[in-house]
Amino acid sequence: MIGHLKNVLGATLVSAAAVLLATPAIAADGKLIVVTSYPPDTTTAFKAAFEKKYPGVKVEMLKKKTSAGIKYLQETSGNNTSDMFWASAPDAFEVLKGDDLLVKYKVKVTGIPEKVGSFPINDPEGYYKGFAASGYGIMWNTRYLKAKKLPVPKEWADLKKPVYFGHVGMSAPSRSGTTHLTVETVLQGEGWAKGWAEWKAIAGNFKTVTERSFGVPDGVNSGQFGIGVVIDFFGLSSKASGFPVDFVYPTVTTLVPANIAIVKNAPNQHNAEAFIEFLLSKEGQELLLNPKIRRLPVNPATYAKAPSDFPNPFKDSSIGSRVKFNLKLSKNRYNVVNSLFDVMITYRIDELRAATKAIQEAEAAMAGKSNAAAAKLIADARAAVNATPITEAEAGEEGYNKIFKKRRKKASVKVTGRQAEVEGKWDDMVKANYARAKELAEKAKSML
Amino acid sequence: MEKAIQAASVTIENLSLAFGTTEVLKGVNLEVEPGEFFAFLGPSGSGKSTLLRSIAGFGPTPRGRILIAGKDVAGLPPWSRDVGMVFQSYALWPHMTVAQNVAFGLEERKVARPEINDRVSDALALVGLSDFAERRPSQLSGGQQQRVALARTIVVRPKVLLLDEPLSNLDANLRTQMRREILALQRKLKLTTIFVTHDQEEANTMSQRMAVLDQGIIQQVGAPMELYDNPANTFVAGFLENRKEGEGACIPFAQGHANFPQERKSRRGPYRHSPPECDAHRSWEEGIEGA
């Protein structure tokens, strides 16, 4: 470790020298510290290829969940040691951009189009760049579905069916940037109220809400639950690793670029620039086709080298073109959506499941019969489950969002209400509603 | 203790015992009369403690027969033998009060609660500790602990009382006193009593008869004076002779046998402190008179 210390010292001196000499060309020496949410399969492949191309540079991948990565960059901003932020969710980059933690960079590589699906590949303001596209979809364990005699789900709506009760898994948006995007996509596509109703109907079938986004493919891979809501590369790379799983893009999905950006005051800016150029180069793009990585390249030319079953969003317009994703809307209510999901679903999954079970049973009993009173009770139960503590307007309101932003740099910033206090009130309401829904549905069933 | 205890005889027939390959008892034969106060005397590692423990049913099962009041107890576990034993360390349970310690054996025998209470207070009165019933053992002196241990054993009215080095953990003054008390108690209860000691002084003053052991073999059995006057062999003569030759000689053999772990702790025991008693050669009767 003394050797390590020496390396650090040495690297610092070398990079300092590099800055002093002000070489305009790409630095061939020093370090590159990348904060990333990507799994080792992806990071090691790019690290190895990049270090091979630039033998003097040592790349360090600092693995953080997207949300933790944002916090990390925010907390250490006064004394920054990181060069790049490399993750999927563009809204995470929006948050960093909003906090003035990124710098602009103009890419030199050519051949990358403006949009993939309906989504602009690069930040129009030039702070972060898309290097690959990802879409959300459904993965399932083929052995599991066969053993439990379950049909293969194709659409989000399928996941609401009673047949999948207790078989679905998903991560929480507050833990996983990609999941946040999935949640937000549905909220934007279906509208606030209907979107949340959709999520709760799906969540009622959840077996678990995982703490990490990878917990979902992990659970499906090992057969802990049969179906997972995941970002495409999790499904595709699991399949490529030999697990008995498969993946599908539902019709309503967004295809969003996975991004990279240079952190403000980066100690190794030159290397960071070189890394971006490398990612977008022909060789960098082709690395994405590696079965363990499996992301959709943003350079259409790369698809010529892809296997035949590889989805091509530039040709297949059914992938990710339905929803027009409003990034600004997403960014404004980022924390509120996370918090709402946790309060209504993550932390109350048992209660929600119980209510859903009761409603599903009542509806099953109702099938083929007509009983107006029971139908009314069931509808009331649904309404109780679906109720959200706040409206879309409130969720987007700036003052309200301030409660959820805890960057208390100046004491003069006045905020009314504390997050824990607000969440406590939501929770009381949600808990009572789920209990009532269960009661109503049970009553309806007893009438049939 | 109003009710006198039915004194029982102890007969040992051809008893042998080995720990692994080490023979500890080699064909021991012995007859202890009902109501007799009997001593096992011998140096460290002579097998005297093992013999005592065999009577109580502890340790590996020996070959041969042990009869208590004519009944063979060889196959019986310790809890069915009705033999009372006072341990060298007293073994008072620290998590129970004095009264709870004394009541334990009666509870195990499912004696009714009122009777237990009566018998416990009788027993404590007998050893002069009525006021200490609610104390914890750790709050008692060594002599008091010894008396609790005695009370705890005799309260269940055993057929035979076994004392393992009863005085070794006490200082010199207390030892003289306890010696008298034990003798008085034994006299009063007419209880067949066997005690183990490596201190010939103790054996002389307390026992009516004694057995001298060495290397797992009984060398000689008889009244103390008989053994002094007519030692059966050089070992007995040497072992008993030593004490006549002055104080220093009160430390006869121990060091040579120091490698016996079960005896090691007792090295802090009597022979270090015994000199004041060395020349006080009192007989069993004298001891009683003193009490």
Add this chain to the structure above:
Amino acid sequence: MVGIAIAVILLAFLIFPVLKVIYVAFQDPDTGALTLVNFSDFFSASLFRESFYNSFYVASVSVVLATLFAVPLAYFTTRFNFSGSVLIQTLGIVPLIMPPFVGAVAMKLLFGTNGSVNLLLDEWFGINIPFMEGLNGVILVQSIHYFPFILINLSAALNNIDRAMEESAQNLGSRGMRLFRRIVFPLAMPGYLAGAALVFIKVFDDLGTPLLLDVNKMLAPQAYLRISSIGISDPMGYVISVILIAFSLFALWTSMLAMRGKDYSTLQKGGGGLAKRDLRPWEKVGCYAVVIFILLLVLSPHLGLLLLSFGTIWSYSVLPDAYTLAHYTQMLASSSQFITNTLLYAGLAALFDVVIGTAIAYIVWRTGLPGRKWLDYMATGALAVPGVVIGIGYLRTFNDVNLPFVDGPVASWWFVIVIALAIRRLPYALRACVAAIQQVSVMLEEAAENLGATTQRTVWRITVPLMTGGILAGFITSFATASVELSATIMLVARESDAPLAFGIYEFMQSASGRGAGAALGVIAVVIVTLATYFSHRIIERGKQRQAPGNVVREEA
């Protein structure tokens, strides 16, 4: 001088960061003024109340379950002539040296809803037992992981009971369960309580296992989630930290109260440990059945891990589809850094622990320094500080501190991980050192001083050599447990090249193709730590034999 240095270290790296955390908990998030509003928010939110209840419930039931595992193993091996006693005792400690979250992954595959056991149960009897559902899973994994604390302490207590204690009860007619219930167990109670309190605190504070099992309605995960997904300035994380500390201190204090004046083991002189009895054949069969069942259960995480590391694909099936060595080659290609880092961090941390532990033990037992007991209390207090809190406290305290020779803020320097590990494991090493110094007779030191040795020379040439066994025991415990620690390090690792094993496994386990490699690394971790522990034990044993004459002197004293 040394005393002051230690006090400064403890203040800087334990007390100050913790106080910093406590301070934030009492700060108004908007104005920064001191307030209790955060606590009122905590207790008025039903989510937090439920989390509190769940943590309490999980910790309590884990203690019960851990007791059920530990008591038979401790009792059989100390009371009966049981071939394989040493092996059983050793295997019984192995669960402790497994990163708990790795155990969780393996346990899911074996005992989950669709794990091996339930697949078999479903096939044979058509039933499914929710071993791993929700809190059940946390309880099962935690009690398996931490039960050795009870096993070790209870075995020691049982071994220290004077044999005559039991024999006198038998002599008075007691036997079997009554004897155990009325005499043996009460006498072993202090040892049991010490172990049980430790299990309670560890489970109450643990973060990794509930997190990996997707259980979030517990205190430690809530604290972590608040900090990691809302931000380091959200007061709830700090409030939860304060509650965790307060509750752990309370548990420590209660167990100390319960044990006060009950140190039975040293009360009696003479007589060895409990007599070992031969078992009758049918008893033997019964005992072995129980022991094998318990060992299978507590070693199942290791078994699962082994299968996972050699298995190709293990999905919705009783066993993996096929076996391969590929995961090991994949792991070895990229993980040597994790292994060397771990050996370095855990080794350094354990070294600090025994040095500080020995110094504190000496100061407390051999000097008259004013306030010396507080050194002991402070160091032991680290037991009550959860890893998450240390992590948060260090980030908060050292993030703005820069040292000239460190690249970046001190909080992201690898040495901070070593310090965190050392502080977290100090109580273990300290207890071992205290036990060791209590067994060294003061007379031996006085003899040396009488012959002209100064205090320092005496400590160096007499006291420390005589304490070697205890010091090594402390080193092993610190080393073995530090090398699998995650909860403090997960917050402090700033770059991958600084990451220890536990972190490396955690990372591997985040990708579909890395599961097997992560398991392989886990197997390597367990093997390394087990070997290190085994060899140190051998050294201790040899040292004990060499010091046999010293022991005699001690008994005479």
